[in-house]
Amino acid sequence: MAIKFTQKDVLWEEVIPGGNHWSGLIRRGTALRMTDLSGGANCSALLYNADEKLERYNMPDSLKAQHTAFLTTGSVCYSDMGRVICSIIGDSLGWHDTICGVTDSAMITAKYGETSFQTHRNEMYRSGKDGLLIELAKHGLGKRDLTATVNFFSKVSASEAGDLSFVNNHSIAGSHVDIRFDMDVLLVVSTAPHPLDIKTTYTPADVKLSAWHVGNAGRDDVCRNNCLQNSRGFINTERYYL
Numbered sequence: 001m002a003i004k005f006t007q008k009d010v011l012w013e014e015v016i017p018g019g020n021h022w023s024g025l026i027r028r029g030t031a032l033r034m035t036d037l038s039g040g041a042n043c044s045a046l047l048y049n050a051d052e053k054l055e056r057y058n059m060p061d062s063l064k065a066q067h068t069a070f071l072t073t074g075s076v077c078y079s080d081m082g083r084v085i086c087s088i089i090g091d092s093l094g095w096h097d098t099i100c101g102v103t104d105s106a107m108i109t110a111k112y113g114e115t116s117f118q119t120h121r122n123e124m125y126r127s128g129k130d131g132l133l134i135e136l137a138k139h140g141l142g143k144r145d146l147t148a149t150v151n152f153f154s155k156v157s158a159s160e161a162g163d164l165s166f167v168n169n170h171s172i173a174g175s176h177v178d179i180r181f182d183m184d185v186l187l188v189v190s191t192a193p194h195p196l197d198i199k200t201t202y203t204p205a206d207v208k209l210s211a212w213h214v215g216n217a218g219r220d221d222v223c224r225n226n227c228l229q230n231s232r233g234f235i236n237t238e239r240y241y242l
Helices: 061-067 105-112 117-123 128-137 228-240
Strands: 010-016 021-026 030-038 042-050 076-079 084-091 150-153 156-158 164-166 176-181 185-189 207-214
Touching: 010 021, 030 128, 042 084, 042 128, 061 076, 061 150, 076 228, 117 207, 128 185
Parallel strands: none
Antiparallel strands: 010 207, 021 185, 030 176, 030 207, 042 150, 042 185, 076 084, 084 176, 156 164
């Protein structure tokens, strides 16, 4: 499903280089397109209620309520208060990982080799965890606020025995996902590689963010009507903003 918007609709754009990190306030009724600029991107995201950061994305509730293990068009992300924090209104891929989390520095060193800012400057290999912690600190948050991430652009399959396998080449250049923010949200992202990425060289792709105003979910919204629980989740969110 492709959402149409023109360049004149864009409120702002930002390119996050591969292996880097970003955070910002996204207002309710804003949509954000994430675009994989060269293929093979991973964008690990954390989401918090901007006004009360103790409320944040809850992975178990999001998956349980929607009877799924991954996110795509029609899916929503629930907060731990039962509210819809954001929803996916368009998606060219059909699968975004929710269960594998992010890399830490030990994983990055073991897989790609050791680097440091002192010798490599911005070319150092930064882990997803370190990037997220750097951004969280800007907003008075820290290690205890790290939760499960949504890993946009990444797909992981499970065998009958429960073994997880990274699906290589899932995201190609130009792949995108459109996320509507149904609350005022602090968004924190890292573009470091996925923990199960099979590449042995540290070459994470750049991700472009494009924001535009889309408004709040209507009664015929694809995410609201995806399942009965989503309908209740949107009611909870709307009552919060009365």
